Amino acid sequence: MSGLGNNASGTPGEEKGASSMLGLGILKGLGVTLRNFLGSYRDPERLITVEYPEERLPLPEQSRAFPMLIYDGEDPIGGLRCVACKICEKECPSQCIYIVKDRDARGRPMKRPKIFDLDISTCMGCGICAEVCPFDSIKMDAAYERSAESRFERLLLRKEDLAKPNAYYHKIHPTEAAEADARLGIASPEPEAPPEGAPEKAA
Amino acid sequence: MSRQTEGQQFASALGMGNASPEGPRGDSPVLPPPAGPLYEAKPKPGSARAAEGETLEVAVGPHHPSTHGVFRMDVVLDGERIISLKPRFGYLHRNHEKLCEGGTYLMAIPYTDRLDYFCSLTNNWAYVLAVEKLAGVEAPERAEYLRVITAELTRLLNHSCLVGFLLQDMGAMGTPLMYAFREREKLVDLFEELTGARMMCNYMRFGGCRTDASAGWLERTRRVVDDFPRFLDEFEDLLTSNEILLARTQGVGKLSAELAINAGVTGPMLRASGVAYDIRKAAPYGIYERFAFRVPVGEHGDVYDRYMIRMLEMRESVRILKQALKEIPEGPVLNPKARRRNFRPPVGEAYGRLEAPKGELGFYLISDGSPRPYRFRIRAPSFINLTILEDMCLGHTLQDAVIILGSVDIVMGEVDR
Numbered sequence: 228m229s230g231l232g233n234n235a236s237g238t239p240g241e242e243k244g245a246s247s248m249l250g251l252g253i254l255k256g257l258g259v260t261l262r263n264f265l266g267s268y269r270d271p272e273r274l275i276t277v278e279y280p281e282e283r284l285p286l287p288e289q290s291r292a293f294p295m296l297i298y299d300g301e302d303p304i305g306g307l308r309c310v311a312c313k314i315c316e317k318e319c320p321s322q323c324i325y326i327v328k329d330r331d332a333r334g335r336p337m338k339r340p341k342i343f344d345l346d347i348s349t350c351m352g353c354g355i356c357a358e359v360c361p362f363d364s365i366k367m368d369a370a371y372e373r374s375a376e377s378r379f380e381r382l383l384l385r386k387e388d389l390a391k392p393n394a395y396y397h398k399i400h401p402t403e404a405a406e407a408d409a410r411l412g413i414a415s416p417e418p419e420a421p422p423e424g425a426p427e428k429a430a
Numbered sequence: 431m432s433r434q435t436e437g438q439q440f441a442s443a444l445g446m447g448n449a450s451p452e453g454p455r456g457d458s459p460v461l462p463p464p465a466g467p468l469y470e471a472k473p474k475p476g477s478a479r480a481a482e483g484e485t486l487e488v489a490v491g492p493h494h495p496s497t498h499g500v501f502r503m504d505v506v507l508d509g510e511r512i513i514s515l516k517p518r519f520g521y522l523h524r525n526h527e528k529l530c531e532g533g534t535y536l537m538a539i540p541y542t543d544r545l546d547y548f549c550s551l552t553n554n555w556a557y558v559l560a561v562e563k564l565a566g567v568e569a570p571e572r573a574e575y576l577r578v579i580t581a582e583l584t585r586l587l588n589h590s591c592l593v594g595f596l597l598q599d600m601g602a603m604g605t606p607l608m609y610a611f612r613e614r615e616k617l618v619d620l621f622e623e624l625t626g627a628r629m630m631c632n633y634m635r636f637g638g639c640r641t642d643a644s645a646g647w648l649e650r651t652r653r654v655v656d657d658f659p660r661f662l663d664e665f666e667d668l669l670t671s672n673e674i675l676l677a678r679t680q681g682v683g684k685l686s687a688e689l690a691i692n693a694g695v696t697g698p699m700l701r702a703s704g705v706a707y708d709i710r711k712a713a714p715y716g717i718y719e720r721f722a723f724r725v726p727v728g729e730h731g732d733v734y735d736r737y738m739i740r741m742l743e744m745r746e747s748v749r750i751l752k753q754a755l756k757e758i759p760e761g762p763v764l765n766p767k768a769r770r771r772n773f774r775p776p777v778g779e780a781y782g783r784l785e786a787p788k789g790e791l792g793f794y795l796i797s798d799g800s801p802r803p804y805r806f807r808i809r810a811p812s813f814i815n816l817t818i819l820e821d822m823c824l825g826h827t828l829q830d831a832v833i834i835l836g837s838v839d840i841v842m843g844e845v846d847r
Contacts, residue, residue, distance in 0.1 A: 252671035259668040260605055275612055287619075289626040289641065318771065320537035353540035353632045358640070359771055367626070 288400055291354050291367035293347050294324075295396075296389040299413060303390040308364035308411075311340040315356035315365050323349040324356065343386035347373060363407040369399045392416075484508060488828070492521050496599050496832045499842030503819070503831065510827040515820045519813075522846035530806040535561055535636070535773050538806065542793075543630040546812065546844040548588045551580040551621070552786040554634040559715060560782025560793040561636045565775035567768045573638035574717045575758040579651065580624070580633065581784075582747040582754070586658060587617045588787035589698075589740040589747075590665075592839045596737060597669060599836040600678050606669060613661050616654050623647055637768025648755060655751045662744055670741070679734035683822040683834035686731060693818045697789025697811050698739045699838060703731035709785040716784075720757075721750045736837040774801050788812050788839050808847060812840040 266273040277284055294315075298306035311328040329341035356365045368391065375381040381388075394416040397404040408414070491502035500521035506514040526545065530538040542557045543550035555577055562569065569577070594610030618628040624643055625631040633640050643651075669675050685695070690703040700707055708725045710718045726742035728735030777799045783792035789811025796805035815838050823831045 249673055252669075252673050252676070256668045256672050259664055263609075275615065287623040287626075289623060291626040314771070318534070318536065320533055320540050351540060351544075351630065352627065353543075353630070354626065355536060355540065355632075 286369050286399070288402060290369045290399075291357075292352055292371045293350055293368050293373065293384075294345060294354075294356050294365050294389070295368040295391040296343065296386060297364055297366055297393055297396050297407075298390050299393050303387065303392075307339060307386070307390060308362050309340050309343060309386075310338040310362055310364070311336075311343070312362070314359050314361065318355055318359045320353060320355060321349045321351050323347070340386060343389065345384045345389060346382065347384060348378070348382040363411055366396055366400070366403075366407075485513065490828070490831075491518075497835065498595070498840055499845075501835075501840070501842055501845070503835070505828060505831065507828060512823050512826055512828065512831055515823045515831065517816055517819050519816070519842070519845050522842045524843075524847065526847040527806050527808060531803055534771075534801045535775070535803060536770050538803070539634070540630065540632045543632055544843055545808065545810065545847065546786070546788065546791075546841045547629055548591060548841060549584045549787050550629060550631045551584045551625075551633055552784065552791060554631065555581055555716075556782055556784045556786065556791045557793045558634045558636050558782075559784060560780050560795050561775065563780035563782050564778060564795055564797055565636065565768075565773075567637040567765060569638045570762050570765055571759050572642070572761040573763040573765075575754055576639050576643055576763060577634065577716055578718065578721070578754045579643075579751060579758070580621070580631075582751045583617050583620065583651070585747045585787045586744055586751075587614050588839075589744050590614060590661075592787075592836075593665070593737060593740055596733075596833065596836040597675070599833050600675065602669065602675075606665070609661070609665060609668070613658070616657075620647070620651055620654060623650070635764060635768065635770065636773070637765030639763045642763045648758065651751075652755050655748055655755065658748050659745065662741060662748075666741065670738075676734065678830075678833065679737060679837075680732055681730070682733045682826060682830050683736075683837060684730065684732050685818065685822050689818060689821060690731070694814050695789070695818060697785070697787070697815065697839075698736060698743060699789065699815050701726065702728035702735040702739045704729055709783060709790055713783075715782075721753050723747075723750050733833055733837040772801060774799060779805075783809070786811055788841070788844070789815055810844045810847060812838070812842075813845045813847075816840055816845060 263273060297308050298304075299308065300306040311326050313326050313328075316322075316324040316326050323346040325342065325344040325346075326340050327342040329337045329339045331337050352367070354367050357367050360366075373381075393404065393408075393413075396407075397416060486507045488505045488507060489502055490505055491497040492500040494502075497503065502518040502521070504514075504516040504518060505512055524544075526541060530541055533541075538557060539554060542553040545553050561567075590610040590613050594607035597606040598604070621631055622628045624641065624647055625633040626641075685699065685703050687703045687705050690700050691705060695703075696707070696709075704727055706725050706727045709715070710723075711725055723746045726739050726746065728739050775797045777797055779794070779796040781792055781794045783790055785791075790809065791811055792809035794805070794807040794809065795803050798804040819835060819838065822834050826834065
């Protein structure tokens, strides 16, 4: 063993380690594992495994995954709060947001995005976009199961994929959403509002 | 066989014969034969064992389970003994410093999470400390307390994981690591509740913290902190007096205090060698001077001391946490004067440093008055602590090199940046 090897190389090895009875320390350690093993049959504190796909832990309110766009009312595109100011595009550290402002028939810029793309293969979920948005439009979604079959499928989210109703926002981040509603001066949706896509299904 | 220099051997192998100083053709200018080896196939030219071909070169890594990431050690073995070990890194280089120079000051914060991905909160704090120094911004009282609390929780998390990994390297398969991860789970759950993410917290901002902690969060943290010594006792029962652990760690990988200081080693590595240097005491940042805690110091500087220092540091962290959780005042957590967007610190430079779980973590920033840092430099503790790996490993066996590397506590994200 290497312990012997250390002595051979001229370093003090075993003097400190020699206890009154060799093997006592090992037995003590085995006692701990035995206690844990038997304890796992009766003590819920020692039963810490969650059988993930069948069983899920509730997400805390602050939980964040990827951004989403909030809309008010019934129309997912027309009701978007986004005014295409491009602040989030500028502040995004990984530059994963691409916005093109919409223009009306006479070519004047309109306060809504024509294109709002978010590449979640690049997005790192830092939440800076939600932090800097002055219109409470882009917020962090909590849906985390975003795997896709191929590299280019469902990883580039268009504004249609990103649009989520205010009721959904209230469902995942109640405190934050109520604060946003107060800032915007709009009535909060009913608590029983139909949750269009629970966090589990939203992906 | 007459003794030849390696250069001469190489020359004769190429059919050049005994090259005279004038060269094979007297007229052309020829350099004298090189004194050193032309190539590094035999790193110890003087070693008789190497000349006999008895040494073995092994590249441990970059894809080796015990190198803690994409790290390679070019080891030369004589039998089982290491006679040369060259650490090779750079496989995880991500252009971090240049990337942060290209973005605004705010953009760099989520990137700092990804340096040492076990300790995102101390990384955040070190960077924010540098920016605050640069811009002269101060954080409110409650934010300072939250910073201390999250930083010490990070220290608990890092040390418990490290100890688990170290024992795993020693062959204690699974059990200690699983126990350590059980505790880590409680801590990352707290981080998730406070910051929204378990590992990539992105929590601190210049002039405070991003979100406030609820009363419930503080209460749950108190409970986790109060329970933590129980885990430490259990863990020590499990292995500290284990004879195999003692035989494998005591006297292995000794690092003298002198070499540790000369090499710039910091953190638990330095303290295990007997130097009582902790930035929390030596140059207090934040509000650390308000807390009573001790700095554990080792005697021998071997792997066992490095293991024990971490166990003791966790107990001291629990002490700091208890005081901080008792004293935390009410109030805002973000200085309203600190801007996030269009943040332009004045021209100047600043170095913010703190005692990260792995050692001194420093951010050196130069501002030219624009919204982007002119220079962004990171002093990564894992990187500097890794440079003396060869000095600790020489004369030991390969399996000892694995635990010596484990006791250095590296995270390749920080080493390569």
